[in-house]
Amino acid sequence: MLNEKKDVQVKLVENSKENKKFELNDALKIISPGTSLRTAIEGVKKAKTGGLIVVYNESINGLFEGGFKINMKFTPQRIIELGKMDGAIIVSKDLKKILYANVLLTPDNSIPSNETGTRHKAAERTAKQAGAIVICISQRRDEISLFCGNIKYIIRDSDEIIRRASSLLQLLEKHREIFDKNLEELNKEELKKKTRLIKVLNLIQRSMILIKNSNLLKGYLVELGSEGLSVKSRFKEILYDVEEELTLCLKDYSKIGFLKSYKILSLLSYDDLLDLANIKQCLGINEEFVLPKGYRLLNKVDISEESSKILIDNFKNLQNILELKKENLIDLFGDEKSEFILEKIGHLKNF
Numbered sequence: 001m002l003n004e005k006k007d008v009q010v011k012l013v014e015n016s017k018e019n020k021k022f023e024l025n026d027a028l029k030i031i032s033p034g035t036s037l038r039t040a041i042e043g044v045k046k047a048k049t050g051g052l053i054v055v056y057n058e059s060i061n062g063l064f065e066g067g068f069k070i071n072m073k074f075t076p077q078r079i080i081e082l083g084k085m086d087g088a089i090i091v092s093k094d095l096k097k098i099l100y101a102n103v104l105l106t107p108d109n110s111i112p113s114n115e116t117g118t119r120h121k122a123a124e125r126t127a128k129q130a131g132a133i134v135i136c137i138s139q140r141r142d143e144i145s146l147f148c149g150n151i152k153y154i155i156r157d158s159d160e161i162i163r164r165a166s167s168l169l170q171l172l173e174k175h176r177e178i179f180d181k182n183l184e185e186l187n188k189e190e191l192k193k194k195t196r197l198i199k200v201l202n203l204i205q206r207s208m209i210l211i212k213n214s215n216l217l218k219g220y221l222v223e224l225g226s227e228g229l230s231v232k233s234r235f236k237e238i239l240y241d242v243e244e245e246l247t248l249c250l251k252d253y254s255k256i257g258f259l260k261s262y263k264i265l266s267l268l269s270y271d272d273l274l275d276l277a278n279i280k281q282c283l284g285i286n287e288e289f290v291l292p293k294g295y296r297l298l299n300k301v302d303i304s305e306e307s308s309k310i311l312i313d314n315f316k317n318l319q320n321i322l323e324l325k326k327e328n329l330i331d332l333f334g335d336e337k338s339e340f341i342l343e344k345i346g347h348l349k350n351f
Helices: 002-019 024-030 036-047 076-082 118-130 158-191 197-239 242-253 258-267 276-283 295-300 305-315 318-322 326-333 335-349
Strands: 051-055 068-073 088-091 097-105 133-138 143-148 151-155
Touching: 024 143, 024 151, 024 197, 036 051, 036 076, 036 133, 051 118, 068 076, 076 088, 076 097, 097 118, 118 133, 118 143, 158 197, 158 242, 158 295, 197 242, 197 258, 197 276, 242 258, 242 295, 258 276, 295 305, 295 318, 295 335, 305 318, 305 326, 305 335, 318 335, 326 335
Parallel strands: 051 088
Antiparallel strands: 051 133, 068 097, 088 097, 133 143, 143 151
8 A cells, every 4th residue: 555655656756847847946046035136026015016027038938018128237226116117027037137127928818827916817827838937026915926837936924934944943853852862772772783673763764754844944944045044054953964874774774775765765744654664664674673784883983885885795784793803804905904994893882
């Protein structure tokens, strides 16, 4: 049942990627606080004139008429002044120039639209037909709408986003505390040479929950732009080493390959992750006590990835590696490097 669900999800993700001409986050970046375009948009909103701003691409040609050609350097003040006219403003793709002003958008009226106002209908249809970014500043609604291809997104006030981001940050901090506890417990069991599978599953579960929630926070940070620097700094601290620990843990325990396990895990919903049986299935293992290959702990004592692979290929698991003597390593690494590796393994025993 779980496998069937994953197959459907994979197809949906692939189809979605094929149909999107660009990502919403790319559009949000160009209008995030601190950018010239956002300053212009906020200025038009404050002036209460309303306005339409279209980011040019080749498909826009033929979808507007009238107005006049500007072809001048982009400045927020010029956008604010030109916004006092009824028509749309078209800016260059690199946002360095104002190309046209006071134009009438003429998209295909047969394109479905859920909007009610004339300005919003034109914005939505133009975005859909041209696969373009269109920003609609509503005088009546006092809001900013971003139309991005087939997507509509209401730009929220920075204070609201900061509140949401701060709340999510607190949640991530709690998950990080549990992650650190799970990590410590797994380290101890691996070094005792009898690792219970539940400890592995707990660490993977918490890693994925952190990663999923962090993706939401990344979206907030894109919207906040330069106003989200303090949140971004704390966010980096919370996520430090989580991806690496997860990758190495999957390398240690997955029976189907860590890349395949990671791809399947990334498709699990939040509710799916709460069931450890789903995570166990993603690893392709059935036993309750498992031996780690050793990638994760060998990495902690600065044994290189190349040397770790040689050790694991030859001695199969961490338990055997912890019992190695110099004579076991000479043929593989030579005298001097064998001494170095044994010293590092010794550090691991006292970890």
